[in-house]
Amino acid sequence: MIEEHVLPRLAAAGVRLVQVARERRHVTKAGDGVVILDDSRAPTQLYTDGACTLYDEMVEAGTIPQSGNRHCSIHAKGDALDPVIARLTRGQPYRHVMGFEAGERRRAEKDAGYNTDLRTGVYPLIEWGWFRDDAVAYIDSVIQAEVGKSACTFCPFAFANMTSRREVFARYTDDPGVGAQTLLMEHLALALNPAQGLVGGRRLVDMIRDQKLAGVLDSFDQLLSEQMHAVYDVRRILRPRKSDPAKLGNAARSVRARMRGTREDMDAILARLAAEERAQGVLEREVGEDGIVRLYKHRRDSTFPTIERHFVVAPALAIAKEHTRFDQWWEDALAAGATARVAA
Ligand code: SF4
Numbered sequence: 528m529i530e531e532h533v534l535p536r537l538a539a540a541g542v543r544l545v546q547v548a549r550e551r552r553h554v555t556k557a558g559d560g561v562v563i564l565d566d567s568r569a570p571t572q573l574y575t576d577g578a579c580t581l582y583d584e585m586v587e588a589g590t591i592p593q594s595g596n597r598h599c600s601i602h603a604k605g606d607a608l609d610p611v612i613a614r615l616t617r618g619q620p621y622r623h624v625m626g627f628e629a630g631e632r633r634r635a636e637k638d639a640g641y642n643t644d645l646r647t648g649v650y651p652l653i654e655w656g657w658f659r660d661d662a663v664a665y666i667d668s669v670i671q672a673e674v675g676k677s678a679c680t681f682c683p684f685a686f687a688n689m690t691s692r693r694e695v696f697a698r699y700t701d702d703p704g705v706g707a708q709t710l711l712m713e714h715l716a717l718a719l720n721p722a723q724g725l726v727g728g729r730r731l732v733d734m735i736r737d738q739k740l741a742g743v744l745d746s747f748d749q750l751l752s753e754q755m756h757a758v759y760d761v762r763r764i765l766r767p768r769k770s771d772p773a774k775l776g777n778a779a780r781s782v783r784a785r786m787r788g789t790r791e792d793m794d795a796i797l798a799r800l801a802a803e804e805r806a807q808g809v810l811e812r813e814v815g816e817d818g819i820v821r822l823y824k825h826r827r828d829s830t831f832p833t834i835e836r837h838f839v840v841a842p843a844l845a846i847a848k849e850h851t852r853f854d855q856w857w858e859d860a861l862a863a864g865a866t867a868r869v870a871a
Contacts, residue, residue: 528674529573538569545615546570547607548577552584558610575678577607582681586712589719589782589845594683594727622649629658681709686726692734699735699743706735706743707750711842714751717817718841719761719782730817756793757784757843758800760836762853764860767831775831779856781849785838793840797822800838810838834860 537544546564554560564574581603585591592599612621627635627650635650642648652662667673675694677685685695699706713731716723725731735743760783768776786796801822804810811823824836834857850856 528670528672530571532670532672532674534570534573538571541568543568544570545611546574547611548574548579549603549607550578552579552587554606554610556610558614561607561610563611581679582708582712585681586715586842586844587846588848589715589841591712591716591723591725592679592681592683594687599679616645618645620645620647622647624649624651626652626662628652628662629656680705681712681725683725683727686731686734692726696735696738696740700740703740703742703746704750706740707746710735710743710747711750711754711844714747714819715841715844717815718819718821718839719759719780719845721815721817721819721821732817751842752790754790754842754844755787756790756840757787757845758793758796759783759839759841759845760785761839762849762857763827763835764853764856765827765831765833765835772831779850779853781853781857782845783847783849784843784845787843790840794820797838797840832860832863 534544543566545566548562548564549560550562551560562577564577565572581592581599584603585599612623623646625635625638625648627638629652632653635648635653638648638650655661657665663673675698676682676691679685680695680698686692696706699709709725710732713723713725717730722728726734732747760781762781764779766776766778768774786793788796797820801810801812804822809824811826813821813823815821819839819841822838824838825834827833827835
């Protein structure tokens with residue numbers, strides 16, 4: 528849609544379009560790690576992927592974009608754009624035009640908090656009083672077509688209400704592979720943390736099942752069967768909030784892949800582990816509401832600090848991740864008597 532309708536208009540008006548991306552997960556403020564994909568006054572191609580996409584970042588971390596914040600947007604978009612904007616504007620004041628609609632005043636207010644002596648956020652749709660429907664109607668009047676949202680086909684905000692959910696499900700039905708990729712991301716995140724779920728904590732896979740989107744589910748099964756799998760060892764230390772020790776303050780997580788292989792082989796290893804260890808009373812097998820089998824070594828308790836450890840089979844896409852001091856923290860938590868129910 529962009530290549531057909533937007534790029535030709537930019538070219539006709541001589542607007543310079545700079546397309547940028549991250550080539551690695553962390554980029555510097557000076558722009559190291561940012562790549563210019565295209566810089567043209569006559570663009571013809573839209574680049575939707577760079578070397579390091581948000582999808583890659585999420586699955587490598589074994590997580591999903593969170594609907595409670597927009598950190599994904601800050602990292603995947605802002606971090607790549609800011610150094611380029613700074614270079615283009617060369618220390619001169621500039622306006623940064625954002626397409627927030629009239630129903631998104633709070634987002635605009637938050638964005639204005641990032642204004643500086645040089646940057647001024649501008650929100651024309653809000654100035655005009657245009658809601659999303661007005662913008663969609665205008666676009667339709669110009670190109671006689673609707674441009675769906677978002678470029679991130681797994682965006683948790685796109686599931687925020689029934690109307691936008693319908694749009695996403697229609698998109699998945701048209702292209703089941705896109706829905707399958709999203710379910711793969713959610714599945715991995717769930718395996719490592721059963722509390723994850725793309726729809727504000729609820730599981731997208733359940734909604735896809737409720738909607739009977741068989742094509743998407745078949746495509747997901749196929750995608751899953753093609754993945755190399757791993758047996759993950761997941762540990763968590765949950766610490767109390769300083770202001771209220773009864774509440775969770777923060778959590779540190781360690782994810783290690785203990786072995787890799789086919790899904791069948793990894794399932795067999797987990798089953799053997801369950802049988803052997805259960806005899807000794809050190810692991811507790813549980814089939815979660817999400818249908819995923821987890822073997823618990825430690826269960827979290829309701830008081831903090833507490834610890835948790837489980838073994839699970841999932842696609843071998845997440846990379847080992849833990850703070851360099853995690854093992855020490857873990858030992859300290861055990862020594863300090865961090866409450867945790869050891870499976871028995
Ligand atoms: S579109 Fe959604 S998932 Fe993508 S960066 Fe923005 S908030 Fe995150």
